[in-house]
Every structure is written in C-alpha cells, then in structure tokens.
C-alpha cells in the first residue's frame with residue numbers, strides 16, 4: 001500500500017513538528033495531521049509575539065521565530081503535511097497497522113502513531129457582551145502580528161497568564177494597554193509574572209466586568225466596564241479560556257489520567273504501536289514546556305523505530321553523519 005506511512009503524527013505543535021524532523025533522522029516515512037489551519041500549536045495560537053527564554057540556545061526567541069525554525073527543520077526531511085483535519089478515531093487493523101479517521105471522513109494508514117496533540121483541540125471562548133457582534137473585526141483571540149497594534153489603544157480581557165503575556169507584549173508597541181480581570185486574582189501565574197505586570201505601564205482592573213462595547217458609525221470606541229467607566233479602545237483582545245475537546249484520548253481506547261496520557265519510558269502508551277509526547281503526556285515530574293516536548297519527541301521516535309525494527313540502533317549519536325535534504 002503506497003499510502004501506508006511508518007509514522008503518523010497527530011498534532012503539528014512544536015512537539016509534533018520536531019517529532020516530524022526526528023522521524024527524518026530515523027528514516028521513517030512520516031505524515032503529520034493538524035486540526036488548525038496553521039502549525040505551531042499553542043505557541044502560534046497564544047503567543048507568537050512573546051519572547052521565550054527557556055528553550056536551550058534560543059534565549060529570547062519569539063514564538064513565531066521558534067515555530068518557523070522547527071518548521072524549517074521538519075520540512076527539511078519532507079514529511080507529508082495535512083492541516084484542517086481532526087483525527088477522531090484510531091483503529092488497529094488485523095495486521096497490526098493503524099487506520100486513522102478524520103472528522104471529514106478522510107482515512108490515513110500507518111504502521112505506528114505518535115500523539116503530539118497536547119490537551120486536544122481547542123477553540124477560543126468568544127466575547128459574549130452587548131455590542132460585541134457589531135465590532136467582531138476589532139475583537140481578537142490571538143496576537144498574530146504585534147505591529148498592527150502600534151500606537152493603538154488596546155484592552156485585554158482575561159483572568160489568566162495568557163492575558164498578562166499579551167498585555168506585556170502589547171505594552172511595547174501600543175499607546176496604552178488595559179487588562180481587565182473579572183476575578184480578584186490571575187489564574188496559572190507565577191509571582192514573577194505579577195511582579196513584571198506591576199512594574200509595567202499596563203493598567204490592571206480587577207474584579208471588573210465588561211458590560212458592553214460601543215462605537216459610532218461602525219467604528220469601535222469604548223469598552224464599558226462595571227463601574228460605568230468607559231475605556232477608549234481601538235482593539236480588544238480576549239482570552240476567556242478555551243473550549244477544549246479532550247475527550248478523544250479515552251475514545252481512542254487509551255488509558256488517561258485527567259485527560260492526559262500516562263506513558264512508559266520509551267513514550268509508549270498502553271496501546272502497542274501508539275506513542276505520545278509533549279503536553280499530551282503525563283508522568284511523575286513532567287514539565288509542560290516546549291523543550292520537554294522536544295526531548296520526549298526524540299525518545300518517542302526512537303521508541304517507534306525500535307517498535308518497527310527491533311534490530312535498529314536505539315539512537316542517532318551524532319547529526320554530523322546526517323545529510324539534510326537540499327533546501
């Protein structure tokens with residue numbers, strides 16, 4: 001069967017992209033399937049413009065540049081990329097190969113599967129206040145291009161670390177930035193995040209609700225908050241949580257622990273031939289970070305190589321002997 005791949009990677013976040021590259025290192029015919037129209041997973045979705053400081057060798061790299069780098073690495077070994085498809089089921093055939101089916105009915109055939117699909121697929125919770133429908137074009141759910149906010153007045157609505165990250169990134173270019181939190185604290189933050197926020201020029205409004213958005217002649221003008229105060233605004237950025245569909249792992253016949261996948265030392269799940277890496281997995285002392293996803297992807301691909309060919313070397317010791325495909 002010509003469309004039978006050695007490995008099918010579900011998810012093209014940073015973990016899936018790096019895994020695709022590493023499959024090239026191990027001479028594995030690889031397909032990557034991603035639900036979103038773009039690659040990069042959470043990094044592209046939430047913080048393409050944020051500086052990242054904890055990936056070894058790339059101190060202060062922006063999310064966008066990091067994704068571009070991993071994507072370049074992946075593309076160099078020419079995997080097959082499919083975007084806009086959500087994998088809904090993984091069936092083991094009688095010969096031990098897998099049939100993966102997408103929500104649109106597409107079928108994919110593979111000798112092994114690498115799950116790099118994080119916490120599952122996600123969609124943003126839309127801002128649902130009076131007037132928001134009329135100004136949808138000025139309401140954003142991700143920062144794709146920081147320069148579009150240059151000299152603008154921005155209001156960020158969020159009670160989590162994502163909102164703090166966005167507000168701090170916007171502060172560098174926008175005229176003024178307000179951060180509205182309907183609670184009294186921010187969720188999933190470290191003390192350091194709060195300290196940086198307090199030292200910034202961002203105006204923070206806690207225990208504050210957005211009552212409505214208003215404008216004139218189709219032009220967004222104000223965000224009206226609970227004390228009746230009007231914040232002049234050009235752009236609104238909203239992170240009020242995600243609609244996450246993490247029910248799939250259980251449906252795929254895998255053991256789960258709070259929606260994530262417990263794995264063995266080689267990153268194998270409890271279904272032979274199905275491996276996992278990145279935010280999707282859980283084990284004692286697991287860190288949910290980009291660099292740990294890279295390392296786990298490498299281990300998982302080596303595990304897959306051994307699963308497909310028990311006589312294969314357990315790892316590649318040096319990349320010097322490895323030839324990149326022509327760019």
Ligand SMILES: Cc1cc2nc3c(=O)[nH]c(=O)nc-3n(C[C@H](O)[C@H](O)[C@H](O)COP(=O)(O)OP(=O)(O)OC[C@H]3O[C@@H](n4cnc5c(N)ncnc54)[C@H](O)[C@@H]3O)c2cc1C
Nearest residue numbers: 011013014015035041042087117118120278279288289290
């Ligand atoms: C605000 C914020 C800031 C952060 N800052 C840092 C930082 O500074 N440094 C750091 O190291 N980490 C940081 N992290 C954590 C880091 O983003 C994650 O650890 C990393 O993105 C996980 O990558 P992943 O590829 O494993 O998963 P994801 O990025 O979640 O990618 C999974 C991909 O799989 C796709 N998918 C899911 N289900 C399916 C399906 N059924 N079919 C097809 N595709 C599917 C999804 O659409 C997604 O694109 C931060 C996270 C957040 C939220």
